[in-house]
Amino acid sequence: MNSTTSQVLPKVALVGRPNVGKSRLFNRICGGRDAIVHDKPGVTRDVMARDVDGRFTLLDTGGIGLPEKDAPSKIVQAVEEQVFVAVESSDLILLVVDGREGVVPLDEEIAARLRKNARCPVHIVANKCDNERVSDSVHEFNRLGFGEAIPVSAEHRVGIGQLFKTIHSNIPEIRFVTEEAQEDRRIKITFVGKPNVGKSSITNRLLSSQRLIVSDVPGTTRDSIALDLNYPFPENRMGKFRLVDTAGLRPNSKVDSSVEYFSNLRTRRAIEESDVVFLLLDAMTGVTRQDKALAGEVLEAGRSLVLVVNKWDLAMEAFKKGGIEGFKNAKDFQRNYREAAEKELFFLPKSPFLFISAKTGFEVSSILGTGERIDHLQRMTLPTGRLNRTVHDLIDARPPKRMHGKPFKVFYVVQTGYRPFRFRLYCNRPEKFEDTYRRYLEAGIIESFDLEGSPIRFDLVGKERRNAGEER
Structure with missing residues (x-):
């Protein structure tokens, strides 16, 4: 009877009151535009989850304390219940606050609820710190009881590098679990x-x-x-x-x-x-x-x-x-x-x-x-040698277009997971990996290995990513 193992990534939850920029910060960390960003409070109702670099799963939760004028009371209650389900299952909580507005009563209420319900470390992220004056005033959030706040600006990419360091230093290692034997699973x-x-x-x-x-x-x-x-x-x-x-x-x-x-x-x-x-x-x-x-x-x-x-x-x-x-x-x-x-x-x-x-x-x-x-x-492990030949053949057949310098290059590819298929691409310039070219490589791999119906995720590792500092 055979069994297989799969990886379980640590969970990092973004929580906070409405309209402090959680979804924009979520998009900045994920490197995409998955969450809806809008100035109207309460746009995010469901908990969104995205894997980041194959290292942790980021959760974007709905706003706590949404006024009833913006949504029916039962919906508000349901949203908050889902937030605290995410809180209880997370390995790290990032309490997002508005650095420009300072501490408001709802921030204090949320902090009190986190002290009661959180089973993991909590760090404060002061968003919208677009200038030094705002950044220098974030010490005000110390009174919430979770230490020094991390000043960031999701909109202007300020402080994101430091935020990543905080995340990586506070989450546990990836766990591996054994799935039930193939003969027994449904x-x-x-x-x-x-x-x-x-x-x-x-x-x-x-x-x-x-x-x-x-x-x-x-x-x-x-x-x-x-x-x-x-x-x-x-x-x-x-x-x-x-x-x-x-x-x-x-x-x-x-x-x-x-x-x-x-x-x-x-x-x-x-x-x-x-x-x-x-x-x-x-x-x-x-x-x-x-x-x-x-x-x-x-x-x-x-x-x-x-x-x-x-x-x-x-x-x-x-x-x-x-x-x-x-x-x-x-x-x-x-x-x-x-x-x-x-x-x-x-x-x-x-x-x-x-x-x-x-x-x-x-x-x-x-x-x-x-x-x-x-x-x-979707449970296959692809041969590494053939996978690399396939990717390089696809790139040779349709080279990426040049933009302001050297073209995008892939040096090596390795499969790191399945359901969905996850491939780590060691490359020269991750920021050059355009969405259209991503779809081209996905389609080529699916065609070559006959992986019909199976989604693919790429995690890019390159010199720019390792040395990007604050902009990561």
């Missing part, structure tokens, strides 16, 4: 999609087969339902799965009740805990804006993604009755549907397409075989 498949696209129908169709052995999984919520099943594949081989049927995920801007808020929260948690996520699309409507947002959420969570086009029976029936205007036959319609969807979802990692009908059962069983295959792919 592949967790989660179905997501907009409301009424057929998620429950597909689950019910799979469970209605007399070949399936079904048992309830205790502890599930009323809107994220999980069922264990054993599926007999050919050659007397039993596939073990856990199917999770989620509620339809609504955009945050349209979430008006605590029920919807928690429903969304549970759906996102189900995605994060999945092995493979199946995003359901409607055969007759194509890819919608909400479908694109859902696909983005799955990739942000680092989970493998398969696209399932449901209600294919409607298309087949339409061609039996005379066809669909502009298409020769069902096969032509399928080909055009896929090409249009791939264009809309260009950012996906070559995700497989399945065309099914939950109503008739057409090709529904292909979900299980595909889930098993994708789960196996």
Whole structure:
């Protein structure tokens, strides 16, 4: 019986009252623009998590003490509950305050709650310290009881280097945990999609087969339902799965009740805990804006993604009755549907397409075989020699464009993780690694190793990064 190990990164949480710049600081530390930055308090409701350099996971939490005029009271309560769930699970807490405003009563209230609930070190980060006068006044925050504040300006990159030193000196080493043996584990498949696209129908169709052995999984919520099943594949081989049927995920801007808020929260948690996520699309409507947002959420969570086009029976029936205007036959319609969807979802990692009908059962069983295959792919360890040859061949075939000096170069590549695949690139100039070129290398690696549906993360290590000082 074999077992595998995976790494668990230390967690660093950004907490504080609304509008002190947590999300901007989150983006500065992560080096991207993942969190929404806006002057309106309470823009961040959910806890966002991003891995930084493969060394720690950074959590951006909602503002504590959001006025009820900016959100319903139940939403405010739910946001704060999530903040303190993050606090209790973190290895380091960065209490973000506004250096220009100084200590306000809400800062003191939050500090008191952290002293009661935090189980790890707490450091104060005084943001918006854009000049020496503001930076010199941060000693005022000492009275909060967590020592000297670290003056930074997320907007102007001031003090970020010192902040990184504080983080690295206060977090524990990466832990490695042993996963359950391959023979005993179940592949967790989660179905997501907009409301009424057929998620429950597909689950019910799979469970209605007399070949399936079904048992309830205790502890599930009323809107994220999980069922264990054993599926007999050919050659007397039993596939073990856990199917999770989620509620339809609504955009945050349209979430008006605590029920919807928690429903969304549970759906996102189900995605994060999945092995493979199946995003359901409607055969007759194509890819919608909400479908694109859902696909983005799955990739942000680092989970493998398969696209399932449901209600294919409607298309087949339409061609039996005379066809669909502009298409020769069902096969032509399928080909055009896929090409249009791939264009809309260009950012996906070559995700497989399945065309099914939950109503008739057409090709529904292909979900299980595909889930098993994708789960196996995403757990591979790629040969280092072949990986380096592949990356260098891709760079030779399409060299990065020159910008103000030397071009971007990769000296060596090593795989450091999976689910998602994580590669460390030792390079000359990390800041030259443009997003379009990142997608090019991702697509090339996925194509070369046939890693369809599996997201990739790059961690860049270079001289500029090691010697960047305050700007890191």
